[in-house]
Amino acid sequence: MSAGIEVTFLGTGGSLPTRERGLPSVALRRDGELIILDCGEGTQRQMMHAGLGFNRPTTIIISHMHGDHILGLPGLLQTMSSLARDKPLDLYGPKGLASFLDLIYKPLGYPANYQIRAKQLAPGDEVDRGDYTIKTVLAKHDIPCLAYAIEEKDRPGRFHPEKAKRLGIPEGPLWGELQHGKPVKLDKKLIQPEDVVEPARPGLKIVYAIDTRPAETVKSLAKGADLLIHDGGFAEDRRPKAQEYYHSTAREAALVAKTAGAKRLALVHISAVTRDDSVLLKEARKIFRPTIVAKDFQVVSLKHSR
Numbered sequence: 001m002s003a004g005i006e007v008t009f010l011g012t013g014g015s016l017p018t019r020e021r022g023l024p025s026v027a028l029r030r031d032g033e034l035i036i037l038d039c040g041e042g043t044q045r046q047m048m049h050a051g052l053g054f055n056r057p058t059t060i061i062i063s064h065m066h067g068d069h070i071l072g073l074p075g076l077l078q079t080m081s082s083l084a085r086d087k088p089l090d091l092y093g094p095k096g097l098a099s100f101l102d103l104i105y106k107p108l109g110y111p112a113n114y115q116i117r118a119k120q121l122a123p124g125d126e127v128d129r130g131d132y133t134i135k136t137v138l139a140k141h142d143i144p145c146l147a148y149a150i151e152e153k154d155r156p157g158r159f160h161p162e163k164a165k166r167l168g169i170p171e172g173p174l175w176g177e178l179q180h181g182k183p184v185k186l187d188k189k190l191i192q193p194e195d196v197v198e199p200a201r202p203g204l205k206i207v208y209a210i211d212t213r214p215a216e217t218v219k220s221l222a223k224g225a226d227l228l229i230h231d232g233g234f235a236e237d238r239r240p241k242a243q244e245y246y247h248s249t250a251r252e253a254a255l256v257a258k259t260a261g262a263k264r265l266a267l268v269h270i271s272a273v274t275r276d277d278s279v280l281l282k283e284a285r286k287i288f289r290p291t292i293v294a295k296d297f298q299v300v301s302l303k304h305s306r
Contacts, residue, residue, distance in 0.1 A: 003031075003303075003304070004030075004204065004301060004302050004303045004304055005028050005029065005030045005150075005204050005206065005301075005302045006028070006029040006030075006299060006300075006301050006302075007026065007027070007028055007206065007227065007229075007266075007299065007300040007301070007302065008026070008027045008028075008029070008050050008052065008297065008298075008299050009026055009266070009268065009294040009295065009296060009297065009298045009299075009300075010022060010025040010026060010027055010036075010043055010046035010047065010050060010296065010297070011023045011024050011025040011026075011038075011040045011042070011043065011046060011296060012024070012268045012269070012270055012294045012295060012296055012298075013040075013269070013270055013272065013296075014068075014233050014247075014269050014270060014271045014272055015066075015068045015272075016068075016272040017040075017041070017042070017272075018272050020295070020296065021270060021272075021295070021296055022040060022041075022042050022043075022046055022296055023040025023041050023042060023043075023068045023069075023071075023072065024038045024040045024068060024069050024210060024268065024269060025037065025038050025039055025040050025043040025046065025072065026038065026208065026229060026268070027047065027050065027052055028150060028206065029052070030132070030150075031131075032056060032057060033056065033057040033058070033059065034052060034053070034056050034057065034058045034059070035058075035059045035060075035061065035150060036058065036059070036060045036061065037061050037063070037148065037208045037229075038061070038062060038063055038069045038070075038208075038210065039060060039062065039069070039070060039071075039072040039073045039076055040068050040069060040070075040071065040072045041067075041068070041071045041072045041075070042072060042075075043072035043073075043075070043076050044072065044075050044076040044079040044080075046296065046297075047076070049297065050297055054079060054080045054083045054085055055080070055083065055084075055085045055086065055087060056087070057087060058087070058089050058090070059089075059090040059091075059092070059129075060073070060076075060089065060090070060091045060092070061091075061092045061093065061134065061148055061208075062091075062092065062093030062094070062097060063093075063094075063139070063145055063146055063147070063148070063208070063210050063211060064093075064094055064139075064141060064143055064144060064145035064146065064211060065093075065094065065096045065097070065100065065143065065144075066143065066211065069210070069211070070093075070100065073100075074104050074108075077089070077111060077116065078108075078111070080111065080114065081111035081112070081113055081114070084113060085111070085113060085114045086113055086114055087114060088114060088115040088116075088117055089114060089115070089116050089117065090117050090119075091116055091117065091118040091119070092118075092119055092120075092121055092127065092134065093118075093120060093121065093146075094120065094121060094122075094144050094145070094146050095120050095122070095144065096120075097118060097120050098118060098120055101116070101118055121136050121146060122136070123136055123137055123138035123146060123217075124136060124137065131152060131153050131203075132150060132151060132152045132153060132203065133149075133150075133151050133153065134148060134149070134150060134151075135148065135149040135151060135221065136148055136149075137215075137217040137218065137220070137221045138215075138217055139209055139210075139211065139212035139215055139217070139218060140212050140213040140214070140215040140217075140218075140246065141211045141212055141213075141246045142245075142246045145210075145211050145212060147207065147208065147209035147210075147212065147215075147217065147218050147221055148207070148208045148209075149205060149206070149207045149208075149221050149222070149225070150205070150206045150207075150208075151203065151204075151205045151206075152202075152203020152204050152205065153203055154200040154201065154202055154203060155200065155201045155202075155203055155304070156179055156180070156181075156197070156200060156201075157197045157198035157199050157200050157201060158197070158198045158201075159175070159178070159179045159196060159197050159198075160196050160197070160198070161175070161196075163195065163196040164178070164196045167186070167191060167195065167196065168186060168187070169184070169186055169191065169196070174186070178191070178193045178195075178196055178197055179193075179197060181193050181197075201304065201305065202305070203304070204226045204302050204304065205224065205225045205226050205227075206225065206226060206227045206228075206229065206302070207221055207222040207225045207227070207228045207229065207230075207262070208229045209221070209222070209228070209229070209230050209231060209256075210229070210230070210231045210268060210269050211231055211246065211247065211269065212230075212231050212246065212247070212248060213242075213243070213246055213247070213248055213252075214248055214252045214253070214255065214256050215256075218230075218256060218260075219256055219259050219260045220260075222256065222257070222260035222262050223260050223261055224260070224261050224262070224263075225260065225262040225263065226262075226263050226264065226302050227262070227263065227264045227265075227266060227300065227302060228253075228256070228257050228260065228262040228264070228265050228266070229266045229268055229294070230248065230253040230256060230257065230265060230266070230267065230268070231247050231248045231253065231267075231268065231269045232248050232249065232250040232252070232253030232254070232265075232267035232268070232269070232280065232284065232293075233247065233250075233267065233268070233269045233270035233271040233274060233280070234247060234248070234249045234250070234271055234274070234280075235249065235250065235274065235279045235280060235283060236249050236250075236251055236283055238271070238273070239252075247269065247271075249283070250267055250279075250280035250281070250283045250284040250291075250293075251283045251284060251286070251287055253265065253267055253284065254283075254284040254285070254286075254287035254288035254291055255287055255288075257288045257291070258287055258288045262288075263290065264290045264291075264292075264300075265284065265288055265290065265291040265292070266291075266292050266293075266294045266300065267280055267281075267284060267291065267292070267293045267294060268294050270293065277293045278293075280293050281293045
């Protein structure tokens with residue numbers, strides 16, 4: 001069971017890389033698995049610098065088919081092959097992902113030493129990943145773009161062995177049944193799980209919405225999120241440009257976070273024109289205080305509530 005999620009911002013820039021910011025990519029480390037959100041050019045280099053490794057269980061999720069979000073994928077997959085990756089890799093993205101892979105690998109050949117399990121998703125699709133779920137909605141961009149929630153399932157409530165002992169329940173299989181929510185019978189008496197187990201504890205929820213105008217779909221998806229990672233690289237004085245390119249200002253992203261009841265907000269996709277990101281931070285924090293303007297290699301650790 002996951003002890004938390006560590007979020008590493010690999011690339012926080014906009015469509016053009018700068019000296020300070022790479023192209024879009026965010027890595028989540030959760031229970032031994034690496035979940036990569038978008039894969040701009042140079043993502044494998046950023047992963048090397050961050051020490052994330054290339055042969056752990058890995059899932060890559062692509063928001064949309066613009067080059068700054070996907071052109072790092074061929075290089076990353078080739079790097080994994082060169083480093084003798086031997087684990088299957090799960091890859092999710094919107095319509096067009098399969099033809100993109102065919103275009104690359106027909107001339108190059110797919111990596112021989114590991115399997116790429118690619119699946120195209122549509123808005124509203126959900127993927128059950130065992131103890132977490134990937135949920136999708138349509139963001140508001142100039143081409144189809146998916147926003148994603150990585151949402152852990154509820155964790156079992158805390159089991160109180162001292163209460164079980166007081167009730168005369170012997171340690172062993174009966175404890176396990178109670179921990180899994182099943183009532184047990186002891187000396188003709190029915191003992192309910194809630195007699196010895198606390199209520200289920202909510203898991204963590206991270207929402208990733210990039211290359212989008214403020215959208216009701218995203219607000220709904222981000223309800224109660226522990227962390228909302230949202231497009232917000234434009235200051236208010238450049239809102240017309242944000243609207244033209246189907247992006248959001250920092251203030252608009254903060255309004256999404258506030259309306260959704262998110263706990264924290266990280267602004268990403270910072271425009272190359274924005275030289276002083278403190279302006280973005282100031283504008284966003286007037287609306288939603290727990291905001292950061294994410295920087296490359298910044299790490300945010302999310303812990304479970306007790």
